[in-house]
Amino acid sequence: MVGTLSLLLAILYVSLSLWVWYMVRRPWPRCEQADVPMVSVIIAGRNEMEQLPGCLDSLMQLQYPAEKLEILLVDDASHDGSLALLQAFAEGKQHVTVLALERGVKELSGKAGAVLQAIEKSSGEYIFITDADCRVPSRWIETHLTYFTTEVGMVGGLTLLRRRHGKTSLLDRVQALDWLFLQLISSACAQAGKPLSWMGNNMAFRRSAYDEVGGYRTLNYSLIEDFSLLNAISRKTSWRVVLHTDQAAIVQSRPEKTLKQLYQQRRRWALGILPVRPLGKMLMAVTYCIRMLVWLCAALLYPAGWIALAAIVLGDGLILSSRPVFSARELFRSGLGFELFYFLFVMLMPPALWLDKTIIWKDDVYAY
Incomplete structure (x- = not known):
């Protein structure tokens, strides 16, 4: 069961990443202004x-x-x-x-x-x-x-x-x-x-x-x-x-x-961004589920977690390479920290938001 879920999420994650890679590289229509x-x-x-x-x-x-x-x-x-x-x-x-x-x-x-x-x-x-x-x-x-x-x-x-x-x-x-x-x-x-x-x-x-x-x-x-x-x-x-x-x-x-x-x-x-459109919610759900699956597999010593982890590394690499802002060396140097950040973010942020909905902007405090 866990192995099948890992494989399905891995395929979905990589497929979505390939889609992002393709869409980012598509040119946008442009025009020349008739006047200034x-x-x-x-x-x-x-x-x-x-x-x-x-x-x-x-x-x-x-x-x-x-x-x-x-x-x-x-x-x-x-x-x-x-x-x-x-x-x-x-x-x-x-x-x-x-x-x-x-x-x-x-x-x-x-x-x-x-x-x-x-x-x-x-x-x-x-x-x-x-x-x-x-x-x-x-x-x-x-x-x-x-x-x-x-x-x-x-x-x-x-x-x-x-x-x-x-x-x-x-x-x-x-x-x-x-x-x-x-x-x-x-x-x-x-x-x-x-x-x-x-x-x-x-x-x-x-x-x-x-x-x-x-x-x-x-x-x-x-x-x-x-x-x-x-x-x-x-x-x-x-x-x-x-x-x-x-x-x-x-x-x-x-x-x-x-x-x-x-x-x-x-x-x-x-x-x-809680009111984000359904596509955004779907992308966030996939990101959350596949990373939580890796945590679960690691806790239970299931080898299926490696499939999900490989999909994450491959998918994120595809997305970040769709616009070559950073060199391969820079991506390699920072990639581990980036992935660790996302794993911790996915695990810790949802309960933190559920427990406390106040936010700080500059020196002001607001309640959602």
Whole structure:
């Protein structure tokens, strides 16, 4: 019985991984904009003074006409000097606006409340979102715009984790693989017309698509505001969502520094995407079952667990190789840590979420 189950799950896992590999490698339709549209770039942050200089510098490298670009920087009640830094940056730049929010005055909780304020003060036909701890490439805007064919309402690009101070730890490398792994699966599902979620620090959408779903005010409460908006646009409208892996639009972010911070981030993600569409639930169920089967076989000394383990290694390798961001050497160096992370995540996160549904974002605590 256990042997048969291991074989069936192994076949299913590898088959799904092959499907992801194939879908990620399929090209997305692209277009050339007939004119140069007005674009609004929105960045909201709290207490990001250490990361802001790199982010702001990357904004100044954007290759897009200044008369067609507005940048809205939202300080979400920082107390580390971020506001002064933003104001100094905006001085003398007519296309840069700084919004200062006081604690407790936002209409919505979390980042969504800050982004909402900026959207309502923006005028762009297209709205681009990134985070204060990110760095955008120079061709970020023009690359994303080429994916906005007439039926596309939202576009997302890859976010990769950069090294801290030129160095990288095993924890950093595991997070980098994890981010890429999740995004590649989401990109494949979007190719199939069933987008699941995306990193909100590399996302753009039409204002008309945003208005059609009623904006953030009408979305279900979630601290994963990017997921809520993507879910609404893809499921409540006829707009298509493109989640591509174009090198020219890759945004760089930073990994969490500690295991505690990583745990809090993953709790927030896990609770936020509970309303994911059925395809996402099926993929999560397969991932959970095959890894729990390995734990069960190891505990009972069943050799059938090796079949499931081999399928996991093969399947994950296929997914991560569908977009060759990391070399084979880097994958080999970090692969064991990545798989161990997922095995522990699958085993520990469900009971942790069942026992405690509070999550921490910045220095605020929320209950789901």
